[in-house]
Amino acid sequence: MDTLTAAGLVAGRRARRRREVRGLVGRRLLWTVPLLVMISLGLFVLADASPFDPLVGYLGDRYQFTSTAQREAITAALQLDQGWWSAWTAWLADVALGDLGHSRSYAMPVASVVAERLPWTLLLSATGLVIAVALGLAGGLVAAFRPGSWVDRVASGLALIAQAVPPFVLALAAVVVGALALGWFPAGGARPVVGAVTWVGVAHHLVLPALVLGVSQTPWLLLTVRAEATEALASDPVRGAVTRGVGWAQVVRGHVLPAALVPLVTLVGVRLPELIVGAVLVEEVFAWPGLAAALVTSARTLDLPLLAFLTVTSTALVLLGSLLADLAYLAIDPRVRADD
Amino acid sequence: MTDKLARASLVALGVVVLYAVVAPMLAPAAWHEVSLAAARRAPSWAHWFGTDNAGRDLFVRVALGLRVSLLIAVVCALVSTVLGVLVGTIAAAAGGVVDSVLMRFTDATNALPHLLLGIVIVAFFPGNLVAIIASISLTHWPQVARIVRSVALTTHRMEFVDAAYLTGASRGFVVARHLIPAAAGQAAVALVLLLPHAIWHESTLSFLGLGLAPDRASLGTLLAISRGEVLIGGWWTLAFPALALVVTTLAVSGVARALRHRFAPQALARVA
Numbered sequence: 001m002d003t004l005t006a007a008g009l010v011a012g013r014r015a016r017r018r019r020e021v022r023g024l025v026g027r028r029l030l031w032t033v034p035l036l037v038m039i040s041l042g043l044f045v046l047a048d049a050s051p052f053d054p055l056v057g058y059l060g061d062r063y064q065f066t067s068t069a070q071r072e073a074i075t076a077a078l079q080l081d082q083g084w085w086s087a088w089t090a091w092l093a094d095v096a097l098g099d100l101g102h103s104r105s106y107a108m109p110v111a112s113v114v115a116e117r118l119p120w121t122l123l124l125s126a127t128g129l130v131i132a133v134a135l136g137l138a139g140g141l142v143a144a145f146r147p148g149s150w151v152d153r154v155a156s157g158l159a160l161i162a163q164a165v166p167p168f169v170l171a172l173a174a175v176v177v178g179a180l181a182l183g184w185f186p187a188g189g190a191r192p193v194v195g196a197v198t199w200v201g202v203a204h205h206l207v208l209p210a211l212v213l214g215v216s217q218t219p220w221l222l223l224t225v226r227a228e229a230t231e232a233l234a235s236d237p238v239r240g241a242v243t244r245g246v247g248w249a250q251v252v253r254g255h256v257l258p259a260a261l262v263p264l265v266t267l268v269g270v271r272l273p274e275l276i277v278g279a280v281l282v283e284e285v286f287a288w289p290g291l292a293a294a295l296v297t298s299a300r301t302l303d304l305p306l307l308a309f310l311t312v313t314s315t316a317l318v319l320l321g322s323l324l325a326d327l328a329y330l331a332i333d334p335r336v337r338a339d340d
Numbered sequence: 341m342t343d344k345l346a347r348a349s350l351v352a353l354g355v356v357v358l359y360a361v362v363a364p365m366l367a368p369a370a371w372h373e374v375s376l377a378a379a380r381r382a383p384s385w386a387h388w389f390g391t392d393n394a395g396r397d398l399f400v401r402v403a404l405g406l407r408v409s410l411l412i413a414v415v416c417a418l419v420s421t422v423l424g425v426l427v428g429t430i431a432a433a434a435g436g437v438v439d440s441v442l443m444r445f446t447d448a449t450n451a452l453p454h455l456l457l458g459i460v461i462v463a464f465f466p467g468n469l470v471a472i473i474a475s476i477s478l479t480h481w482p483q484v485a486r487i488v489r490s491v492a493l494t495t496h497r498m499e500f501v502d503a504a505y506l507t508g509a510s511r512g513f514v515v516a517r518h519l520i521p522a523a524a525g526q527a528a529v530a531l532v533l534l535l536p537h538a539i540w541h542e543s544t545l546s547f548l549g550l551g552l553a554p555d556r557a558s559l560g561t562l563l564a565i566s567r568g569e570v571l572i573g574g575w576w577t578l579a580f581p582a583l584a585l586v587v588t589t590l591a592v593s594g595v596a597r598a599l600r601h602r603f604a605p606q607a608l609a610r611v612a
Contacts, residue, residue: 031444031448035448035451039452043460046460046461046464047464049464050464050465051465052463052464052465052466160590161586161590163593164536164585164586164589164590164593165582165586166540166543166544166547166585168544168547168563169563169578169582169585169586172563172566172567172570172578172582173578173582175570175571176570176575176578180570180571180573187571272453273453273454273455273456276453276456277453277455277456277544280455280456280459280548281544281547281548284548285567295456295459296459296548296550299459299460299463299550300463300549300550302463302464307460307463311456311457311460314453314456315451315452315453315456318451318452318453319451322451
């Protein structure tokens with residue numbers, strides 16, 4: 001390769017970059033699969049060690065009215081009496097063949113539970129994320145433009161305080177204000193109890209949970225955008241551009257916004273666990289028929305096939321998110337090296 | 341600015357702790373008792389925070405809940421910090437394969453969604469205090485381990501450590517006498533930074549009905565009860581436990597931030 005010309009240098013650097021990225025992706029994926037397998041194993045071992053009888057979770061109140069013979073029959077039918085090793089290997093073999101198993105708490109295949117609930121979770125999380133990004137960007141930029149002004153103080157102060165409010169408190173407060181005091185929005189569910197499912201009906205139910213999820217993710221984003229934008233505004237290029245008479249709109253588009261958008265990239269990776277936990281709490285409080293609520297239900301009733309699938313997939317999502325964030329960093333910042 | 345904030349946080353934390361310790365002791369015995377005649381009273385001069393669905397005074401219940409939540413948080417932060425210090429210093433002193441295996445394990449643990457694992461662990465052992473503490477502690481030590489390792493690595497390259505090895509000191513001796521003391525400051529700051537996380541985790545788990553039994557007061561169980569109460573107008577069952585939770589978290593974070601500012605300006609950015 002011609003390393004003496006500028007074009008050759010760039011080409012060489014690009015090739016090295018590609019090798020680095022391939023190596024990073026390969027290493028991470030190599031780690032991910034054994035990690036996920038270990039997590040599922042840990043899950044089955046813990047479930048076996050648990051003093052909680054999965055039959056109680058399965059039968060609920062009916063457990064007390066079930067005779068010993070019936071209990072034994074159900075235990076045998078559901079194969080609840082096998083040890084962790086045989087239960088885990090059987091589950092693993094089924095999953096490897098594409099069979100996710102049968103959810104005891106929802107009395108249908110795990111695949112159907114996921115197919116039924118995934119769209120609701122995606123709808124809620126996506127709307128919440130859009131709200132968080134909109135609020136965080138707008139608030140952070142406005143605060144950065146007038147540092148020390150009352151707008152900045154209110155925005156930053158609110159963000160700092162909101163960081164200390166857990167999502168479930170926010171959700172309960174939203175129910176009290178939005179559903180009970182004002183009566184504008186329903187307190188739970190995702191669609192009217194009777195009648196057909198309409199877009200308007202769903203949107204009406206979506207407002208409170210999506211707002212809560214969005215607002216609970218805003219503070220961190222707002223503070224980061226504010227910090228990045230403040231730094232960009234004080235940088236030499238911006239001062240130079242302003243001195244040369246470049247318009248503010250162009251300065252913001254060319255210098256401030258790109259800097260403020262960096263936190264959005266990390267949002268994908270680093271904040272994914274918080275988003276998942278936020279979704280769990282919001283879905284739980286608002287009785288939203290999504291996957292996060294199913295996770296809590298499956299954990300409470302020891303519905304192992306569903307719980308194992310949801311835990312392993314959400315861990316995989318988190319790991320994938322952090323990989324994507326690292327790749328995005330590599331793409332944005334040429335100084336970052338990919339050798340972990 | 342930071343100084344004023346730190347002082348305010350310290351005062352707020354003092355007030356919270358004082359309230360948690362003293363209020364239940366000074367309150368009349370009747371305020372602890374279940375009394376359906378006094379159930380669901382709004383805040384008044386007789387009951388400042390109102391009463392819950394069983395007629396217990398919430399001024400006392402919130403203080404009792406704070407005690408439990410703070411105690412769990414302190415124990416969890418301590419256990420995580422000790423685990424993190426041990427892993428970090430041993431990795432730094434051992435080096436080589438041990439170091440990379442330990443750090444891989446640390447990264448793997450850190451990559452897992454904390455609260456998710458917490459929910460799973462606690463669901464399997466419902467109402468078990470040890471399970472709650474384990475679920476929080478076992479997921480929060482990696483950040484401490486990373487910071488401690490970087491400090492310990494620097495110390496391990498110092499001449500006095502070489503001198504210790506030359507005079508025949510074992511790795512265990514170096515870890516105990518040189519590396520752990522060197523990392524103690526960072527570890528202390530990490531401990532305080534972990535406290536708000538631990539408070540959050542406990543209250544979240546209890547709120548989901550997976551943590552402490554509902555009759556044991558903690559900020560989480562009080563808020564779980566309020567979930568039903570707010571629907572029939574009992575706003576105070578939500579407002580006061582939530583206020584206690586938010587004030588405590590803000591105060592502890594404020595103190596932690598001041599400590600970090602003072603002792604570890606750069607290294608701890610990731611823990612918060």
